Amino acid sequence: MSGKKAKLKCVVCTRPVEGKPHVMRLHITDQEPKLIDAAKKLGFTSASWHAGDYMEGIFHTKCFNMAKLVWQIAFDTRPLSPRR
Numbered sequence: 001m002s003g004k005k006a007k008l009k010c011v012v013c014t015r016p017v018e019g020k021p022h023v024m025r026l027h028i029t030d031q032e033p034k035l036i037d038a039a040k041k042l043g044f045t046s047a048s049w050h051a052g053d054y055m056e057g058i059f060h061t062k063c064f065n066m067a068k069l070v071w072q073i074a075f076d077t078r079p080l081s082p083r084r
Contacts, residue, residue, distance in 0.1 A: 011043040012063035022064035025054045 007016040011024075026044070028036075031051050039046075039055055046055040059067060 008058045009043060010060045010063050011057035012059060012067060014043070015060070017058055017060055022059045022061055024057045024059060024064060024067060026057075028053050028055055 008021050009015065010017050010021075026039075028046065028049065028051050036049055040049075042057065044055040044057045046053055049055070057067075
């Protein structure tokens with residue numbers, strides 16, 4: 001077996017992450033299959049994919065900072081969005 005490590009891919013840009021990756025952990029609060037499938041397609045991983053567990057995604061620093069900003073905007077504006 002060779003001594004090569006598998007390359008980690010950034011969830012946002014899908015390029016291999018060189019150097020230290022940034023890990024985003026998101027709490028799974030819903031078992032909605034569409035949300036779980038979307039997270040898997042993006043490249044997030046989880047031990048169980050059950051509510052109460054966490055999913056993790058690997059990012060470059062720049063991509064992590066952009067994702068963090070998007071999550072903050074979504075969190076801050078959620079009370080303004082219509083609920084159906």
